Amino acid sequence: MTHSMEMASYRKPESIKGSTRIAGLLLASVMALALAGCNTTATDMTGIDKAQGSAENISSLNDVIRNNPKDPEAYNVRGSAFGRAGRSNDAIKDFNTALQLNPNFYQAYANRALVYRNLGNTAQAAADYSRAIQINPQYDTAYIGRGNLYRQAGKLDQALNDFQQAIQLNTTDARAYHNRGLIYQARNQHKQAIEDFSTAISLQPDAAEPYNGRGISYVALGDDDNAFDDFNTAIKLDGDIAEGWANQALIYEHRGEKARAAKSYAKAVQLDPNYKPAKDGLARTRGA
Known part of the structure; x- marks a missing residue:
């Protein structure tokens, strides 16, 4: 990311009921970003x-x-x-x-x-x-x-x-750290992933993708507050990435704020009608 950084993933169960399913959706969310290209x-x-x-x-x-x-x-x-x-x-x-x-x-x-x-x-x-x-x-x-x-x-x-x-x-080049972070994330080495995403952010602070990536690792470590901050920052930097809105929606869903979650899922679906995690999330939260 102008630049569109390579993206990817991850998970880990949390203490909230149903969180394993949500974590799995977060994983799918960011995995969909894995094919995005970052060119600097x-x-x-x-x-x-x-x-x-x-x-x-x-x-x-x-x-x-x-x-x-x-x-x-x-x-x-x-x-x-x-x-x-x-x-x-x-x-x-x-x-x-x-x-x-x-x-x-x-x-x-x-x-x-x-x-x-x-x-x-x-x-x-x-x-x-x-x-x-x-x-x-x-x-x-x-x-x-x-x-x-x-x-x-x-x-x-x-x-x-x-x-x-x-x-x-x-x-x-921020991509080196960002993509190494994705590999650490894939291996559930989330602390190392967060360090690499943070370095990528310091090298390219206007890129949304490392914030989405770091947010996923924060979720994996049970830190929804920092994850939410990162997802919101990602949206501010690039509001046209469906994954950012879907990730934000998942945190709302974690918190039981179904109406807000549905609104964010709907935005993600508007941006990418074929993005399955957003479609599934909207189906779960619409009218809830």
Whole structure:
């Protein structure tokens, strides 16, 4: 997260009657966020503002390339702009050209990997991230990108290794901590998860997702008050994420405030009519 951070999950029973069911819903809530993408970082496509995908900007980049047809950086930048504009085939073509001009252009490999990932070609994306790492073993962005692929494929040990490597390289990319936090959370290591989510928040305080993630771990530890604060902050930062509203609703439900819960569930359903935890929660609380 502009940025939309990778998200995920978790649980733990509490003392309130019915809380095991609620905790399970919280787990499903955040697991649905696991496929969201968080893209940050300097010269890479992951850090280019969405405005750079505008027709006006692409036109300017066309002029740059006409004046510098042998400049790999120009193709890398335009490829990134094409990627932001959703023009995946054009983006891949430009990254290919950049790599033909400079076979060691590791940023172009990482940018092409992101396009392949968005196209669902995870094998090629992983290969490109690995090639970027082979060229530059200090390149934190590639470890984070490949780690995200591993995490989404359920290869948590490999994902953890990549996030650990990025963190050991002193990355300032919040995704490394956020996603390591998700793995700790998946393993019910909630105190470690909270520490990582807090670091992610300090690095990227305008991102809603780490607040949702940290809130889930607070719930798992029985700390509904801090969880509620985090879910409310997540909504303030980005009120268009259905999971945030559903998570808030679950706390209301924990507290027996069914009318408020139903209102928040309804907002989540409005944002994402197919989001099952919100639909189920609304069915439980509507008219209660």
